Amino acid sequence: MDPWGLTTTALLAGVLFLIFLSLWIQGSKRGKLPPGPTPLPFIGNILQLDFKNITASFSQLTEKYGPIYTVYFGTQPVVVLHGYDLMKEALIDQGDAFTDRGIIPIFEDVLKGQGVLFSQGERWKQLRRFSLKTLRNFGTGKRSIEERIQEEAQCLVDELRKTKGQPTDLTFILRCAPSNVICSILFHERFKYNDEKFLYLMNLLKEDVQVLNSKWVQEKDNPQSEFDLENLLATASNLLCAGTEPTSSTLRYGLLLILKHPEVQAKIHREIDRVIGPHRVPSMNDRQDMPYMDAMVHEVQRFITLKPFNFPHALNQDIQLHQYVIPKGTTIFPMIFPVLHDSKEFHNPDQFDPHHFLEKNGKFKKSDYFMPFSIGKRSCLGEGLARMMLFLFFTTLLQNFTLKSVGDPNEISIKINHVGFTNVPPYYQLSFFPREGIRPS
Template sequence: MDPWGLTTPALLACVFFLILSIWIQGFKKGKLPPGPTPLPFIGNILQLDLKNIAASFSQLAEKYGPIYTIYIGTQRIVVLHGYNIMKEALIDQGDVFMDRGDIPIFEDLARGQGIVFSHGERWKQIRRFSLMTLRNFGMGKRTIEERVQEEAQCLVEELKKTKGQPTDPTFILGCAPCNVICSILFRDRFKYNDEKFLYLMNLLNENFRLFNKPWTQEKDNPQSEFDMENLIMTGADLFIAGTETTSSTLRYGLLLILKHPEVQAKIHEEIDSVIGHNRVPSIKDRQDMPYVDAVVHEVQRFINLLPLNLPHAVTRDIHFQQYVLPKGTTVYPLLTPVLYDSKEFPNPDQFDPQHFLDKNGRFKKSDHFTPFSIGKRSCAGEALARMELFLFLTTILQNFTLKSVGDPNEISIKTNNVGFTSIPPPYQLCFLPR
């Protein structure tokens, strides 16, 4: 018999509350940013809406301010909420905040390799190598633009095959940016019905062994990160980042244009005035097409494709604001509060290209336009993605009028879940030749 006369459930309850008390006291120590008290083992999971984590993070910011600490399980996470604090971390102290935070689901896949999820010296070497290689293949030069222009014309031919019938654009819009990456890495594109291409589209990660040519003479360098497994993962990163993000943005963009016929009318007017119907659009047209440029920017702002951003981590102990962040602390510099800042973008919940136009109709830049993040770990393929989005959307609208299957006012633009990415809902539309 228990000497204090306590039952087993009572003993368990005492032990639990003792552990909870020690846990809470432990987390009250130190100089971490404030935040909700975590429970043992599960942290703050119960305080998050797992179907919309970004919204939960914004709600916590209302209580704890622009920098706060939460725990996902036992993992400590510092959240940065707002442009000023994100800039202070990723730009002003970018060398300290440039490591990659852990995401267990991706760690199992990437194992810290490639350009997206690598750390430290490995990441520096791989990023430097990737940027150099992309430049050698024509990144930022006319040769890349010519490849995008060629693919845009192929995309138009595929869309013509739909003969104006209701079509789900997901597959076709995925093929176009994927083929651009193929033309960079393989020096060739694929027909959209090519069996190898279809296989590649379905199994990007597993089938990157097609990229089997040898790379630089690095086997004798013991400090090199250029082993074949690492290069394969880097190539897979290029495919995933260069295909899925652009494809999703294009799908979401067409859906928003369907929802707003007045936007489509203005796009057509500017295209007809600047380019006409016979000339192939080029990137230099962007400077003379402020409205189309504003639409492309507003699409990226509004869809908020990567609401949480990818996690960073600090490379050493650092005094940040009035707090101390220990080495290795995972940091989420959220993109949602920056892209939806009501002071920078009035009525941010509304899709409105005027957010990027001044009173005279000229294109207006904004430091808050951060869909590719900022700082040393910003998207390495930003220049290519921006070129693709402008040329693909412009070429599609040059050749087609987009027609909704039903009433445009009833089109839903909301996705069911918002996790790491915001994926557009499935829909159909008609591509009517102009």
């Protein structure tokens, strides 16, 4: 045999050996893991997943393999949890084992495990405790934060009055409002919506975060501390981004759904007029007397399921889940979408209907299945702040304005756009007409 033939044969034998080795390694790992589709060598199940709609792909696999199964991203196994019972059993009943964060390469490259969202172990514990304490000190759940949101809601109303009923794209302005609330917490300052510094805020975070971490700058001499400038910068960035974009998208999506359902807007207006009236500033105390508005805000979050599954978790120890033994280090994808769209808990789950959260007598109805902020020890630490912003922004906007669509409401598309691991609202415009009897602020 000529040398070229020997070389080709040797290469082919090497490739086959690597393929068989990969299959053997994956097979040995799968012996402890839940079943799932057979992975290909090196690339795993990537070709079997539609990354334009990963939620649909996972739901199809659930129909075949059940509520807990394994897929491979390359050679790395990922266990998918599908349904309320599994989510509760894993993230609540065995929550201590699920506190590590699964690696997301793009965030790992940028943040390198820093910040409260993507850190692990003791670093995560310290930064989460610090973040929760900071939010409490600045008034989360107290009147001082409520006053900040009320002020920003009135600024938002003033900006929308300037549109004079002309069709408006809300993408920018609804990003400014919640971002300003977070800025007032982090930096003790809100910005005008046309402020040049505000438009480039992300470039200024490194300077402004000194306000947040000034009491910790001695900490560089403590080798056990995670309070260095890089971690606090990343945490501030986490809070700003996580507090801005989800709230902004929920507001945009909610207003679109209200446009699509004029009867919902009419019921909200009647409730606002009865409870608050045209002049008093809405407050969180009003929520207990406004079950329909409260239900509408919950239903928006349920229906759109902004994050179909939470950021991946990772096990910090071996666990048993059902009949499976899942080893330490395994990445876990807890699916939120199937819980928020469970047909046993929500009749017609694919329909937008605030009555999903109302009793027959009209009182608000709580649901354990409502988990847009996830559950467990790595659930969203800003959940209370987000809930407050959504209620006060929605209520203030609908107290002051009647929303009008550009065209026929029946022609409005509410189709969800799947972008990576999130859902985003479609582009649209609407008009804001001041309601009669409302005095300009």
